Amino acid sequence: MDRKMSPETRSALEKLADWFRARSIWMLHYCTGCGAVELPPSMTSRFDMERFGIGPMATPRQADVLLITGYLATKTLRRVIYTYEQMQTPKYVIGFGSCTINGGIYYDSYNVITRLDLYLPVDIYIAGCMPRPEAILTAFNKLREMIEKGEANGWKRYEENKEWYRANQLKALNGEVYVTR
Amino acid sequence: MKILESAAVIITGIVFGLFLLGVQRKLVARVQRRYGPPIWQQFIDVAKLFSKSSISHGFVFDMGVMMALGGTIATLLFVPIGKLQVLSMSGDFIVVVYLMAVASLGMAMSAVNSGNPNASIGVMRALTQMFGYELPYLMVMMGMMFAYRTSSILGMAQVQQGGILNWNLFRVPIGAIVVFISMFGISGKKPFDTPIAPAEIASGPMVEYSGKFLGSLTLMHALVIFVDISIFVNVFLGGASNYWFFLLKVLAVFSLMVLISSVIPRFRVEQVVTFSWKWPLFFAVIQSVILVAMGVR
Numbered sequence: 001m002d003r004k005m006s007p008e009t010r011s012a013l014e015k016l017a018d019w020f021r022a023r024s025i026w027m028l029h030y031c032t033g034c035g036a037v038e039l040p041p042s043m044t045s046r047f048d049m050e051r052f053g054i055g056p057m058a059t060p061r062q063a064d065v066l067l068i069t070g071y072l073a074t075k076t077l078r079r080v081i082y083t084y085e086q087m088q089t090p091k092y093v094i095g096f097g098s099c100t101i102n103g104g105i106y107y108d109s110y111n112v113i114t115r116l117d118l119y120l121p122v123d124i125y126i127a128g129c130m131p132r133p134e135a136i137l138t139a140f141n142k143l144r145e146m147i148e149k150g151e152a153n154g155w156k157r158y159e160e161n162k163e164w165y166r167a168n169q170l171k172a173l174n175g176e177v178y179v180t181r
Numbered sequence: 182m183k184i185l186e187s188a189a190v191i192i193t194g195i196v197f198g199l200f201l202l203g204v205q206r207k208l209v210a211r212v213q214r215r216y217g218p219p220i221w222q223q224f225i226d227v228a229k230l231f232s233k234s235s236i237s238h239g240f241v242f243d244m245g246v247m248m249a250l251g252g253t254i255a256t257l258l259f260v261p262i263g264k265l266q267v268l269s270m271s272g273d274f275i276v277v278v279y280l281m282a283v284a285s286l287g288m289a290m291s292a293v294n295s296g297n298p299n300a301s302i303g304v305m306r307a308l309t310q311m312f313g314y315e316l317p318y319l320m321v322m323m324g325m326m327f328a329y330r331t332s333s334i335l336g337m338a339q340v341q342q343g344g345i346l347n348w349n350l351f352r353v354p355i356g357a358i359v360v361f362i363s364m365f366g367i368s369g370k371k372p373f374d375t376p377i378a379p380a381e382i383a384s385g386p387m388v389e390y391s392g393k394f395l396g397s398l399t400l401m402h403a404l405v406i407f408v409d410i411s412i413f414v415n416v417f418l419g420g421a422s423n424y425w426f427f428l429l430k431v432l433a434v435f436s437l438m439v440l441i442s443s444v445i446p447r448f449r450v451e452q453v454v455t456f457s458w459k460w461p462l463f464f465a466v467i468q469s470v471i472l473v474a475m476g477v478r
């Protein structure tokens with residue numbers, strides 16, 4: 001799959017919208033991994049994410065950013081895919097901690113996925129096990145820059161390469177993505 | 182002329198309402214010793230919401246949002262902002278109360294139509310707690326209408342002219358406190374925010390709203406807060422002869438509400454009703470008896 005971002009041309013209206021999107025990032029955290037424990041300090045008094053307009057949201061419909069905070073078992077991967085597909089575009093994904101990059105300490109586990117990027121279009125990774133709040137804030141500011149420049153277009157990548165992602169998902173999920181159980 | 186005035190009132194309501202929400206976020210942040218978002222954050226949020234894609238869940242879902250926003254805007258037109266009042270008639274307070282109900286009804290309809298169980302729970306909670314705070318609120322207001330022999334908001338504001346001591350805040354003090362408490366319920370502030378409890382029921386009625394729907398509801402929330410406090414300012418704080426002075430009073434009352442609500446936790450849903458029917462209702466009855474028996478002053 002082509003990972004290069006095409007130098008696309010945005011209309012003036014899109015640019016304005018991206019300016020707003022960069023300054024108001026609502027996140028949905030998928031907190032099954034241990035990394036989530038660093039989020040409360042980043043949101044509360046000491047590090048205060050809200051000064052950048054970043055805030056937690058309760059449901060996928062309202063959120064802009066999906067935070068995957070660590071390892072994903074294949075069972076949770078299914079739910080993450082549902083969640084991601086419920087979100088409204090433009091949407092971004094942040095892979096949080098080494099587990100999302102290469103499996104981290106679960107690199108040889110039998111039911112944990114090792115590379116999140118194979119299944120969902122990750123816009124930005126935060127390395128570390130687990131990343132400190134400073135790292136989280138740096139990542140969010142980087143994401144903010146990317147959104148403003150129009151480079152954070154993982155959601156477009158997902159739509160364009162749907163088959164590729166779907167094939168990977170099916171491989172990890174034993175042949176079906178949507179189950180009603 | 183009327184059209185210009187309406188436009189002025191609506192723009193005031195939206196801009197100032199969003200500004201109030203921004204002030205709220207900043208104040209809460211300062212109370213928690215944070216720096217807080219910029220004061221215009223709420224404008225950015227709404228603009229962003231309107232720029233996102235959004236998903237509809239059927240005709241009633243769309244219509245309910247329009248009904249909620251439209252109902253609130255209609256309410257706003259009845260509220261005197263300083264000298265600026267678009268629609269006025271002799272019974273406009275009662276009209277306002279009904280129109281506010283139209284707005285909440287629209288929201289309830291649309292939320293339930295989304296089919297999400299969290300939304301239904303949220304709507305159920307909102308309607309339950311409405312029983313709690315509306316009763317004492319209306320009781321005090323009815324008592325005052327009886328005592329002053331007027332049911333127009335402007336009329337209430339005019340009887341208090343001539344000095345601060347003529348304000349209903351000092352003439353009808355118990356009632357003012359009861360209405361102030363009920364206002365936390367109407368604007369969904371902290372002890373009364375059971376319907377939108379984000380950690381329990383995933384923000385309740387708002388759970389399925391996205392993009393421009395959520396943006397419209399944010400606008401509606403801003404307007405509801407503005408209307409709510411404007412009525413308090415007109416009825417208890419003597420209104421204002423000047424547009425800017427009026428907004429200043431609204432800002433002061435709102436800041437007080439935010440400071441109080443930022444340090445208290447949330448009621449459980451049955452505690453809301455127990456509390457409202459125990460204390461505010463008790464004092465509301467006492468105040469109405471005083472008003473009816475002795476009149477004002």
Ligand code: SF4
Pocket residue numbers: 033034035069070071096097098099100104105128129130131
């Ligand atoms: S990267 Fe480390 S902290 Fe994060 S989920 Fe994996 S093991 Fe836990």
